[in-house]
Amino acid sequence: MDSGFNSQCGPAYRLLTRDQINTIHYATLELLETVGVRIDHPDAVEMMRSAGCRVKGDDLIQIPNWLVEECIRSAPSRITIYNRFGREAMHLEGRKTHFGMGTDLIKTYDLVTGKLRQSKLEDVANAAKIADYCEDIDFIASYALPHDTPVNLMYIDSFKTELENSVKPLFFTAAGPEDLAVIHEMAGTVTGGTDNLRQRPFLIHYAEPLSPLMHSSGAIKKLFFCADNGIPVTYTPGMMSGASAPVTLAGAITVGNAEALSGVVLHQLRSKGAPIISGFGMSTMDMKTSACIYGCPEYRLALSACADLYHYYRIPMWGTAGASDSQCLDQQAGMEWAMSLLTDGLTGANLVHDIGYLGQGLIGHPAALVICDEIISYVKRVVRGFDIDPEHIAMDTIRRVGPKGQFLSTAHTLKFFRQEHWQAKLTNRYLIDSWIDKGSKSWGQLATQKAIEILSNHRPEPLSDEVQDSLSAIRAKAERDLAEKHFEA
Amino acid sequence: MSLEQLGKYVEDGDDKESKALAERLLTDGTDPLTILNTLTEAMGRVGERFAKLDIFLPEVMLAGEALTAVVELVRPRLPKTDTWTSKGKVVLGVVRGDLHEIGKNIVKLMLETNGFEVKDLGYDVDSLDFIKEAEAMGADFIGASSLMTTTMPRQKEIIEFLKEKGLRDKYKVVIGGAPASKEWADMIGADLYCENANSAPGLMTGLLVE
Numbered sequence: 078m079d080s081g082f083n084s085q086c087g088p089a090y091r092l093l094t095r096d097q098i099n100t101i102h103y104a105t106l107e108l109l110e111t112v113g114v115r116i117d118h119p120d121a122v123e124m125m126r127s128a129g130c131r132v133k134g135d136d137l138i139q140i141p142n143w144l145v146e147e148c149i150r151s152a153p154s155r156i157t158i159y160n161r162f163g164r165e166a167m168h169l170e171g172r173k174t175h176f177g178m179g180t181d182l183i184k185t186y187d188l189v190t191g192k193l194r195q196s197k198l199e200d201v202a203n204a205a206k207i208a209d210y211c212e213d214i215d216f217i218a219s220y221a222l223p224h225d226t227p228v229n230l231m232y233i234d235s236f237k238t239e240l241e242n243s244v245k246p247l248f249f250t251a252a253g254p255e256d257l258a259v260i261h262e263m264a265g266t267v268t269g270g271t272d273n274l275r276q277r278p279f280l281i282h283y284a285e286p287l288s289p290l291m292h293s294s295g296a297i298k299k300l301f302f303c304a305d306n307g308i309p310v311t312y313t314p315g316m317m318s319g320a321s322a323p324v325t326l327a328g329a330i331t332v333g334n335a336e337a338l339s340g341v342v343l344h345q346l347r348s349k350g351a352p353i354i355s356g357f358g359m360s361t362m363d364m365k366t367s368a369c370i371y372g373c374p375e376y377r378l379a380l381s382a383c384a385d386l387y388h389y390y391r392i393p394m395w396g397t398a399g400a401s402d403s404q405c406l407d408q409q410a411g412m413e414w415a416m417s418l419l420t421d422g423l424t425g426a427n428l429v430h431d432i433g434y435l436g437q438g439l440i441g442h443p444a445a446l447v448i449c450d451e452i453i454s455y456v457k458r459v460v461r462g463f464d465i466d467p468e469h470i471a472m473d474t475i476r477r478v479g480p481k482g483q484f485l486s487t488a489h490t491l492k493f494f495r496q497e498h499w500q501a502k503l504t505n506r507y508l509i510d511s512w513i514d515k516g517s518k519s520w521g522q523l524a525t526q527k528a529i530e531i532l533s534n535h536r537p538e539p540l541s542d543e544v545q546d547s548l549s550a551i552r553a554k555a556e557r558d559l560a561e562k563h564f565e566a
Numbered sequence: 567m568s569l570e571q572l573g574k575y576v577e578d579g580d581d582k583e584s585k586a587l588a589e590r591l592l593t594d595g596t597d598p599l600t601i602l603n604t605l606t607e608a609m610g611r612v613g614e615r616f617a618k619l620d621i622f623l624p625e626v627m628l629a630g631e632a633l634t635a636v637v638e639l640v641r642p643r644l645p646k647t648d649t650w651t652s653k654g655k656v657v658l659g660v661v662r663g664d665l666h667e668i669g670k671n672i673v674k675l676m677l678e679t680n681g682f683e684v685k686d687l688g689y690d691v692d693s694l695d696f697i698k699e700a701e702a703m704g705a706d707f708i709g710a711s712s713l714m715t716t717t718m719p720r721q722k723e724i725i726e727f728l729k730e731k732g733l734r735d736k737y738k739v740v741i742g743g744a745p746a747s748k749e750w751a752d753m754i755g756a757d758l759y760c761e762n763a764n765s766a767p768g769l770m771t772g773l774l775v776e
Contacts, residue, residue, distance in 0.1 A: 181715060231716075287665055287666070295663075364622035364623040365623070366764070367623055566665045
């Protein structure tokens, strides 16, 4: 974390030396110039050709080094994201880290029955409401993928529901440029026009290239829509090392970086200076079960390297943490959430998504968000470090108290205990008898209870009736327009 | 001895040596059917070792590729009267709008290594093309994979088209892919959901027995 004061110490972790960053950067440039990427979009191919790329066949694009480096420079080094009211909420820059949810979990634990079932729109609303309440969750996303709305409106309905249940910045996916345009219109309604939205964006779109080394037509259309409209966009591959990327971490990092940087080139050529968040994620394929593993240590290492690279590039960087492969709220989930959230905090990833994920990116649980909020709070405390100026060394107080005294009743303790010691919100700190009196509850049970409380008591800031009516009208029109739509890959 | 060696090469996933040796065996007059039976035994051993986790997915994939290479070489040499009947015929593909085919490719090899004949339709496959290809092949199964939640409705569409054409009972429809589930399979009326590639051959064989 940036302290701004010399007397503040704070932990920061760097994996790569400057020479190692250069080695990976050169390998990435070599890959882009000699192998290239497939681009399944004729206009984009033409754009790349006229910018100086070599085109092999119809769609293999080899990008010269200078062009990649020019586009790295033209991508903004900082992006400010606002909340629904237009107030500054996140500064994606330097080593500042912000945490929030991911999208599209197909199954959710039902808080009433405790059972795992297909996700519903109500789960999107619940997740947004819980995240709106939790002060350490910085941005929201759909979390669940609703199965009880028309397929072509899944992302539109999710977006609308999130607007209705939280004021926080909103990270979102879309099926194609068509529903993305509808979502953009909805967001503009909230900010009083899309011009205001461009100046004070409260949303970040997420689209992705396909590993290895391919940009699909659908992905490029979404990327271009964001570039044209100044919508901040995360355009980052999700690799599976050993399957869609090399099994060696250095190889996968090179491939992922080439996919991400070729995305930066496409985006910056389309609209120089438009806001983009880059980077890559790398899960592993489990060679026994063929499952896609999020909670592995290799993901942490690849992401640490990614953070070092994108700090060097001065491009806001995407992180992933708080994602577990466990299917339920258990010790494995706690381990994988905590280890990953702490590592991302220490590497200084800027936009860390996927908190509260279970089951390899397929399962959500409202209580998982409450638990991750608590872990993030812990991580933020660690990353903040501590002050070592004279007042904090407290020589005067120590002198006054002297040997065999006590510090509890000093003014110094009163002044500093709230900042210096982390204030747990949910973590069990009872003495044994109190814990038994209160029902001997595990952390998972406490979090579930807290989630239920939040959902029955928290009232998010509502939208105005006028905005609410406009959103419903846009939704109704989209239902007609997109009824027979087949989204492109 | 040489047949035994061929089995070993395939088991080790050495497609070059496997092909070379198969070629020599054929030239020496070894019965193509005997060669194919040797391969089946070798793949049986591969399957057992994978089940015990003596070996892992990459080894199985390499063995599968070696097997496919030898089968392609040997099958045309089978006398007309001799038929090497596969366990079942499958058309397999990734549904329209979806480009993710790594999982589907693993399923293909798993099926082939377990004695199924697979026609691979690739990715971004139109729902009608699944049906056309199944008709052309005389398939027993239509296997449709979807990795994206937005393309899952295409799995349902295949089943609807089959019904419209009055062909629903002719094929077993098998679905897979990360967002698919048993629940989804039941909802759309698929015959089978396979959670992963490893489980596909066994579950599909089970359907044939029924």
